[in-house]
Amino acid sequence: MPEKRVKDELVTYVDNNTKSVALMDRFEGKDREVIYKRIALENMLFANGAICHLVIERANRRPCVGDITFTDFKKGYSGDLCNHVKAEVTSDxxxxxxxxxxxxxFDKPFRLRAQNSGNRTGYGSIWEWSYGGGEMVHEGTLYGETTDYVFAGVYID
Incomplete structure (x- = not known):
């Protein structure tokens, strides 16, 4: 299988009709030859008089604050995220x-939990029952499992 090309940005707009799994699969390079470093959202967020566009990156175990699911974000339930952006985007x-x-x-990225197709495969664990008692051999994917991403920062118009 050929190595995937890495591109800097996937620029997109997100609304309530956005298929989040399909978007995150595209970001992760599933079934495509391109993987992206970040997602730049064309959606506008206003912070302290500035128009901001959020940037999503992989969490890569970096410490973060907050917690929002992609579903809540696209439905507009993003008060904590908006407050965080306003606190980070100062006049300076x-x-x-x-x-x-x-x-x-951001000094402190904001946690985003989103599903990609990898979170929807292999439901259920594998158990070994040979010796009278059950012992889990492999933990499977759980229903509703997500991958950690972050709102890492913003572009400011």
Whole structure:
């Protein structure tokens, strides 16, 4: 199988009709020859007078704050996330990054839990029953399992 090409950004708009598993599969390069480093959302978020566009990256075990699912985000249940962005995007940040097409990375990324197709395979665990008692040999995927991503920062218009 040929090695996947790595591209910097997948630019997209997210609304309530967005198929989040399909989007995250595209981001992760499932069934495609391209994998992306980040997702840049065209959605606008207003913070302290600035228009911001959120950036999603893989969590890679980095410490983060908050917690939102992709489903809640696309439905607009994002009050804690909006408050976090407003706290991070200060007037000094706006002056430095506004219109620069450069990502302002948050001091503390905000946790995003989203499903990709890998979270929907292999439901159920494998058990060994040979010796009278059950012992789990392999833990399977759980229903509703998600992968950790983060809202890592913003582009500021």
């Amino acid at each position: 940040v706006i002056k430095k990054y506004s219109g620069k097409k450069e990502i302002y990375y």
